[in-house]
Amino acid sequence: DxxxxxxxxxxxxxxxxxxxxxxxxxxxxxxxxxxxxxxxxxxxxxxxxxxxxxxxxxxxxxxxxxxxxxxxxxxxxxxxxxxxxxxxxxxxxxxxxDPDSAIDLTHAYHAQRMPSLATFANAGYPFTISPDLAETVVVVPASPDLGIVEAFLAMMGRFGDSTGAATTGVTVTQASDGDRLEGHDVLVIGIPRTAGATALFAGAPVRIENGRLRVVERNPIERVFGLISPYGASDVGETNAFLTTAERFDGFVSFRSPFDAARTVVAVMSTNTADLPELVQGLAEQRINAQVQGDLSVTNGEGMRSFAVGQTYWSGSLPVWMRIGWWFSERPLLMALSGLLIALLLAGPLYLLLVRQQRRRLGSEDAA
Structure with a gap:
């Protein structure tokens, strides 16, 4: 308006x-x-x-x-x-x-398939749902060094730039127990070894093994559903090979909070905490920002390499008909097969009706 x-x-x-x-x-x-x-x-x-x-x-x-x-x-x-x-x-x-001009978003649907590091990199979602970050808890090590503090302040600056409000409602804690984190989105800033040792990472798609980050293997049921999932092509073996050959880890991991199914965890981690500020500041570069996607994004020397290795879920609400449409839009093969099936179901009765009319017409002509 x-x-x-x-x-x-x-x-x-x-x-x-x-x-x-x-x-x-x-x-x-x-x-x-x-x-x-x-x-x-x-x-x-x-x-x-x-x-x-x-x-x-x-x-x-x-x-x-x-x-x-x-x-x-x-x-x-x-x-x-x-x-x-x-x-x-x-x-x-x-x-x-004039200042009384307005942008009306009241009829927009508020929903997102999570985890989505792309929306985190672009707009700080889901933390920026509340402009002052009142629904966000930041988990840092017991003795955060200068790299972690600088990365934390840089991240708060990005969130404030996205919302236009100061992040005065954020909670910073060293504990990662369920009592503190339930009902909140969680941002973890630290190194993989300390972050992975907590119960917060119990449902994460990655784990710490022999001092390195590795992707958790999917169970048989998850593999079956992965065949028709738009993220089913993510190769866990290929991702593990990439993580194993890398001498260090700098990147982002996102997954559903084990303490609240409606909340999300995003971990900003680096083997060397001195590199954390550069990792956060890299999100301001358009080329780097566009490469951050999925639920696991790792630096590879030239930019970021992203993977989708975990289970997805919906945050927010959508009408049933729109969820069905969204589900089919990400599965073009199933959409094509469904369209063919619907065409057959419609064509069958129509064919029988036309054959019946043809017989009646031919029968009336013979009688004449």
């Missing part, structure tokens, strides 16, 4: 002037600058400096909305009469987007 203001003057070419709107470098719409209402001229409203206000409804396409967005309003003011030595706009010309 946009309300915008622009000059109302005789020098402005109202037909040629316009307001162009774009979001994330994608053009949306052009709005006219129609000038002042006719009745203002009758009452003398055009004397001196004056402005006009207009209102418009602009739809923001959901496919182009991300965690960080840039909405651009580009005024193009054209002179109506270009006399000699008057080819530029007058001084002190002002345009504005």
């Amino acid at each position: 946009l309300r915008y203001r622009y000059p109302s003057a005789t020098w402005l070419d109202r037909r040629a002037s316009r307001l162009d709107i774009s979001i994330n470098n994608q053009y949306l719409r052009t709005l006219p600058l129609a000038g002042a209402a006719w009745w203002k001229a009758l009452i003398g409203g055009q004397d001196g400096a004056s402005s006009s206000q207009a209102r418009a409804k602009v739809e923001l396409p959901n496919y182009n909305l991300f965690g960080q967005n840039e909405l651009i309003f580009d005024y193009n003011l054209i002179l109506g009469t270009k006399k000699k030595c008057e080819g530029t706009l007058p001084e002190n010309v002002h345009v504005a987007i």
Whole structure:
């Protein structure tokens, strides 16, 4: 719901002037600058400096909305009469987007398939659901060093930048027991050895084995469901080979909290805590940020390599029909087979009906 203001003057070419709107470098719409209402001229409203206000409804396409967005309003003011030595706009010309403009997201669905390190890297989800991080607990080692403290402050800065609010409601603790973490999303900052030794990692898709991080093997039931899952192609052996050959671990791990099924754990870990700040600050680079996906993302020297090795779950709520549509959208083969099955089910009765009508018609012609 946009309300915008622009000059109302005789020098402005109202037909040629316009307001162009774009979001994330994608053009949306052009709005006219129609000038002042006719009745203002009758009452003398055009004397001196004056402005006009207009209102418009602009739809923001959901496919182009991300965690960080840039909405651009580009005024193009054209002179109506270009006399000699008057080819530029007058001084002190002002345009504005009025503060009572609003972006309406009330009818949006609030749901996300988790874990999703991509949404964490982009917008700090799920921690930034509460702008001041009142529903977040940060777990750090008993004696955090400078690297951990710096990484913690850098992460809080990213969250604050995403929400526009200070992270004054966050809870920082050294304990990882269920009483403290139940009902909260959990952010772990530390080294793999200390983080993996707690009960918090009991349901994690990775574990500490011989001082190295390894992916937990799936049980037979999980393997069967993985065959029709969009994440079923994740090769646990390949992931373990990558983790084993790496001399160190720097990356992110996400999984469902063992203390609250509706909550998520994200662990920011590095074998050398001095590298933690660089790991967090790397999320500000567009190339690195785009590579952080799935539930396990590890540095590989050139950037990040991501995997999806754990079980997924829904955070939030969606209508049943939309969940079914989402489920099929990630399984194109099953969607094609379902479409073929529906076509057969519809074609069968229709074929029998047409055959029956043909027999009646042929029978009536024979009788005639």
